[in-house]
């Protein structure tokens with residue numbers, strides 16, 4: 001009997017004894033992508049293969065580390081013949097066994113906690129760092145898969161996923177850079193020939209009439225009549241079933257005795273040209289360029305394994321700046337924020353709108369922060385990305401050390417409060433997930449912007465209200 005209560009919930013928590021937030025997702029419409037950093041692992045239900053695959057790709061193509069590095073399993077009752085899914089996931093499972101999932105999750109999390117924060121500068125290839133970090137945390141090789149939709153004909157799923165659009169040149173350069181820097185040891189898999197203009201591997205090899213350039217050719221045997229030394233295409237000799245020499249009019253009898261077929265001739269059906277050596281070209285099915293065979297780009301496909309240099313680079317990308325100098329994307333400086341606030345107060349006064357300001361502070365002590373070092377630096381980076389990812393564009397964000405200032409223009413007080421509660425409880429969850437042995441307080445408060453007050457006293461009041469709480 002149909003009983004809606006027994007229906008599996010669309011996004012459900014997997015019970016386990018390891019204190020892990022493992023989420024099973026069956027409804028991909030309902031799932032809130034931005035909450036991923038709150039979880040330890042995801043299981044995607046392949047019953048909706050299309051939805052699962054698209055979420056899998058979306059996650060791995062993210063450039064936010066706490067999203068693209070999340071341990072992720074595919075739940076499928078049937079065997080999957082899908083190399084790309086194998087490469088992008090952390091395992092295809094036919095049943096949910098928390099114990100074995102937990103082993104994989106902890107292995108990945110342990111590796112991940114060793115990664116050091118970095119700031120990309122002009123010379124940092126972020127896609128390469130992403131690939132290195134994915135390989136490092138999974139301890140697995142970067143494998144090419146045949147893919148007719150990829151320009152080159154092969155792709156490395158985690159690398160290709162990082163580029164918004166198909167970017168064969170960037171992919172080739174990225175792998176080249178990694179090899180030059182000795183990050184990979186490479187095992188040969190295949191050799192491709194690519195269009196010299198656009199790097200496409202989808203080529204049509206053609207024999208062409210050297211005069212007209214036409215591909216409309218047939219081949220004919222060339223006949224050499226020994227008796228009179230005439231040489232010509234077989235067509236010239238044919239008279240009904242028998243062959244008669246057009247020069248001396250004798251009937252040809254036995255191949256090898258009175259004539260032979262020394263080679264073939266090409267005939268162009270468009271203009272009746274005869275010739276022996278057609279032009280060979282490789283026409284690109286992507287850009288249309290007609291490549292000389294010698295000009296095709298030879299491109300070797302390898303399976304790559306991280307070297308020790310590659311592992312070091314994954315942990316701490318070289319030539320990058322210290323994390324302290326980061327201006328987080330989506331955040332403005334405290335002084336700019338204060339200017340924003342001044343204008344907002346004026347707007348509230350003139351338009352009588354409701355506007356609110358919130359503050360979230362992570363109550364971590366300096367000694368604890370120092371003890372955690374990189375781990376905390378990385379975590380606060382993730383938290384920042386989470387906060388900016390979970391607020392809409394009208395919200396103004398600033399971060400100063402361990403405090404987040406959030407301006408909610410036009411939001412009614414209850415909405416601003418609900419948002420602030422969501423953010424602060426999520427931050428609590430992130431801290432708990434990542435620093436299991438520490439108990440770190442998260443304090444938050446939100447206040448309406450009163451007309452007539454100045455920005456400095458609003459900010460001071462807000463800070464003070466949090467200290468008293």
Ligand SMILES: [Zn+2]
Nearest residue numbers: 225228245248
């Ligand atoms: Zn003859």
Ligand SMILES: [Zn+2]
Nearest residue numbers: 195198284287
């Ligand atoms: Zn091309």
